Amino acid sequence: MAxxxxxxxxxxxxxxxxxxxxxxxxxxxxxxxxxxAGHPVVAGSADLQYSNGLNRFASAYxxxxxxxxxxxxxxxxxxxxxxxxxxxxxxxxxxxxLGLLCCEQxxxxxxxxxxxxxxxxxxxxxxxxxxxTSHHATEDISTMRAIAGLTVVSPADGPQLAAAIxxxxxxxxxxxxxxxxxxxxxxxDDGTPFTFGRAIVHSRGSDLNIIACGITLHAALExxxxxxxxxxxxxxxxxxxxxxxxxxxxxxAAGQARALLTVEEHNVMGGLGSAVAEVLADAGSGTRLRxxxxxxxxxxxxxxxxxxxxxxxxxxxxxxxxxxxxxx
Numbered sequence: 146m147a148x149x150x151x152x153x154x155x156x157x158x159x160x161x162x163x164x165x166x167x168x169x170x171x172x173x174x175x176x177x178x179x180x181x182a183g184h185p186v187v188a189g190s191a192d193l194q195y196s197n198g199l200n201r202f203a204s205a206y207x208x209x210x211x212x213x214x215x216x217x218x219x220x221x222x223x224x225x226x227x228x229x230x231x232x233x234x235x236x237x238x239x240x241x242x243l244g245l246l247c248c249e250q251x252x253x254x255x256x257x258x259x260x261x262x263x264x265x266x267x268x269x270x271x272x273x274x275x276x277x278t279s280h281h282a283t284e285d286i287s288t289m290r291a292i293a294g295l296t297v298v299s300p301a302d303g304p305q306l307a308a309a310i311x312x313x314x315x316x317x318x319x320x321x322x323x324x325x326x327x328x329x330x331x332x333x334d335d336g337t338p339f340t341f342g343r344a345i346v347h348s349r350g351s352d353l354n355i356i357a358c359g360i361t362l363h364a365a366l367e368x369x370x371x372x373x374x375x376x377x378x379x380x381x382x383x384x385x386x387x388x389x390x391x392x393x394x395x396x397x398a399a400g401q402a403r404a405l406l407t408v409e410e411h412n413v414m415g416g417l418g419s420a421v422a423e424v425l426a427d428a429g430s431g432t433r434l435r436x437x438x439x440x441x442x443x444x445x446x447x448x449x450x451x452x453x454x455x456x457x458x459x460x461x462x463x464x465x466x467x468x469x470x471x472x473x
Contacts, residue, residue, distance in 0.1 A: 169198030169327035171303035172265065175310035176202045176235060180209065184233055184314050189224065191217045191238040197267045198327065199237060221247045224262045225254040233261065233314070239273070240266030240323060244285025248292075255319045256295045263313055264321045269299075269359065270410030271439070271456070272326040274449040281444045282323075287415025289321040290388050296341060297388040299323040299359040299417075302331045305385060308339035316341055323359060323387075326449070330363040332383075342386045344394035350380035353467055354398040357408040358384045358417050364453070365408050367460030372467055378402075379467070387417060395424045399432035404470055408463055409438040410453075435470045437463070 176199075180186040189211040194200040203210035213220040217238050224234040237243075243251075243266040255262045266285055273280040289297045296318045300306040306324055313320055344356075347366065357365035362383050369379040382398055384391065399405055405425075407418035418436025425434060439456060453459045457466055 169196075169303075170201065171198075171307040172237070172310065172324070173198045173201035173205075175307040177205050179233075179311060179314055180206055185231060187211070187227055187232045187234050189213050189220055189234065189236040191215055191220050191236075191242070193238055193267075196239070197237045197265065217242045218247050218250050221250040221262070221264070222254045224264075225250075225258065225260050228255075228260040228262050233263070235263040235265060235310075237265035237267055239280060240269040240282035240285050241273075241280050244282055244288055244321065244323075248288055251289070251295070251319075251321070252292050256292045259294055259317075260319060261317065262319045263310075264319070265324065266321060267324045268326045269323045270325075271444045271452045272360070272410070272449050274452060275446055277446040278443045283410070283412045283439045283444055284415070285321075285323060286387055286409070286411050286417065287419070289323075290415065290420065294318055295388070296320045296386070297323070298341070298386050300385055301359060301362040301383060302329055302333055303327070304331065304333040304335045304337055305339060307335070308333075308337055309341075309385070312339045312341060325360045329360045332363050332366070339385070342389040342391060344391040345383040345385065346394065347381040347383060348379070349398070350402050351378040352402060353377065353404050353406060353471060354380040354382060354402040355406045355408060355463070355467065356382045356384050356395070356398060356417065356421055358387060359410055361408045361410055361458055361463070364458060364460045364463050368463035368467060371460070371464050377471070384417060384421075387420060390420050390424065392424050392428075395421050396428055396430065399425060399430045402432070404433040404435070406463075406467055406470055407434070407436050407438075408458070410458055411438050412441055413438045414441050433470070433473075435466070437466050
């Protein structure tokens with residue numbers, strides 16, 4: 146009888162792979178900090194505590210963590226119930242499930258009742274790669290943005306996520322956080338302050354201003370640096386809060402440059418680009434705008450970095466899109 150062999154350390158091991166995602170630590174660490182400060186934080190996940198890093202919070206506060214299993218809709222409704230008792234619930238699962246599968250529960254149980262539930266949709270956009278279209282979340286911004294009374298936030302990296310989580314302790318409305326997979330390039334230093342509804346201006350340009358959110362911010366900064374090497378005046382604005390949107394920042398960026406480019410890991414229909422277009426239309430601005438993201442299609446199946454290059458959401462791709470816009 147053949148002797149059973151142990152797994153090679155090079156094999157695909159789910160928990161080990163997720164343990165090296167540095168961005169995932171920020172979520173639990175911020176919740177632990179809030180709990181230690183006396184806030185009534187409770188957390189839950191739908192069988193994905195190792196994918197979102199909540200296993201760290203569960204180890205620190207096992208009596209405040211609920212493993213809901215694969216029952217995302219029940220998790221959202223239970224979080225609403227916990228909020229009625231005075232608890233501060235944070236619940237997390239893949240964004241494709243939270244923002245789409247749980248839309249009714251978010252609308253009726255959380256937003257309609259104005260309960261301070263914090264919803265964490267992780268592995269947004271096309272970051273789940275090989276898992277395919279069923280697990281890609283390229284419609285969640287538009288869905289969540291249309292729900293009255295729901296704040297929508299798309300942090301660029303772990304430090305900004307941690308800052309937003311801690312700032313949420315005093316935010317009265319329910320929040321949908323849209324975060325990546327924990328391997329995203331870091332833009333901000335730890336401890337960088339965060340204010341809901343306020344954009345962060347990295348630079349201003351007279352030729353082009355790029356407005357980005359989430360993991361596309363780092364790539365937008367790379368693209369802007371390359372464009373400046375050719376003498377172009379290009380600015381970059383981070384729009385971490387998609388609702389309420391910083392209207393003044395949008396109009397200021399439009400007034401300074403001859404064109405705007407929005408960049409998002411999302412369908413161009415209903416996301417950041419649509420929100421910016423609404424502001425420009427309401428104000429009667431004639432500034433040229435291009436919305437760049439997933440062009441109203443179901444995303445392909447491939448490694449995330451390959452998909453970012455295919456959809457021109459990496460630095461080189463955004464640079465190419467910007468040059469096309471400026472050459473018109």
